[in-house]
Amino acid sequence: MRTPIIAGNWKMNKTIVETKAFLDEIKDFAVDGVEAVLCVPYTDLAIVKENIGDYIKIGSQNIHWAETGAFTGEISPLMLKELRVEYAIIGHSERREMFGETDETVNKRVHAAFKHGITPIVCVGEKLEEREAGKTKEIVKKQTIAAIKDLASEQVKQLVIAYEPIWAIGTGKSSTAEDANEVIGFIRQVIADQYDQQVANEVRVQYGGSVKPENISTYLNQPEIDGALVGGASLDPTSFKSLVEGG
Ligand code: PEP
Numbered sequence: 001m002r003t004p005i006i007a008g009n010w011k012m013n014k015t016i017v018e019t020k021a022f023l024d025e026i027k028d029f030a031v032d033g034v035e036a037v038l039c040v041p042y043t044d045l046a047i048v049k050e051n052i053g054d055y056i057k058i059g060s061q062n063i064h065w066a067e068t069g070a071f072t073g074e075i076s077p078l079m080l081k082e083l084r085v086e087y088a089i090i091g092h093s094e095r096r097e098m099f100g101e102t103d104e105t106v107n108k109r110v111h112a113a114f115k116h117g118i119t120p121i122v123c124v125g126e127k128l129e130e131r132e133a134g135k136t137k138e139i140v141k142k143q144t145i146a147a148i149k150d151l152a153s154e155q156v157k158q159l160v161i162a163y164e165p166i167w168a169i170g171t172g173k174s175s176t177a178e179d180a181n182e183v184i185g186f187i188r189q190v191i192a193d194q195y196d197q198q199v200a201n202e203v204r205v206q207y208g209g210s211v212k213p214e215n216i217s218t219y220l221n222q223p224e225i226d227g228a229l230v231g232g233a234s235l236d237p238t239s240f241k242s243l244v245e246g247g
Helices: 016-025 042-051 077-082 093-098 103-115 128-132 136-147 153-158 177-194 197-202 216-220 237-244
Strands: 005-009 035-039 057-060 085-090 119-124 160-163 204-208 227-230
Touching: 005 085, 005 160, 005 204, 005 237, 016 042, 016 237, 035 085, 042 057, 077 085, 077 103, 085 103, 103 119, 103 136, 119 136, 128 136, 136 160, 136 177, 153 197, 160 177, 177 197, 177 204, 177 216, 216 227, 227 237
Parallel strands: 005 035, 005 227, 035 057, 057 085, 085 119, 119 160, 160 204, 204 227
Antiparallel strands: none
């Protein structure tokens, strides 16, 4: 049985003051049988660590592969560990499209996260033109294989993958639950081919792309979908709680 995981991706939103106000609204919130994560900007991690209960886990939106060094503007796994970060989004399409993230750097970040006991949430997904050209499976297969290269099966079992069709992120256009379920089942098959079925059965694969309280249950009802990675709708505390409650 895979535990569903709902992760909020705040992207570049919320100052420390705004974060504190959000946290005041979710004090003592917890839902049985669902894991909840908030992936906040680096500048908010300390205030989240000081003000969040045990239930909601803390996530970052990236992680560098080196522990220290001349990498201006990057954040190392050691720094994140001190801030009680347990998850790191890796390879979000905004990083791939705007900041030069590649399949190779995604794989380096995934290895670094595991080395330091941080669980990667690896994002994969196709662009609109790739979907229209019938290349969705080819793209997600390539991204998935590259991201998990040289991982031990015990690591793959702990991995979280977020299938996020790029055309559905922040656009209000979501994939149908059936389509998302099919692609996610395919991702699981790719992992089974690389490792084995038992490993593939343990990997959690979320859907992401314009998920809201009003539509989340349609995704969670699908057999292959193990939760959601949510941008815009995770910024409001009432909406975030409703997402974790399953809509
Ligand atoms: C995301 O940021 O990963 C995302 C899916 O955003 P949104 O929910 O706003 O589409």
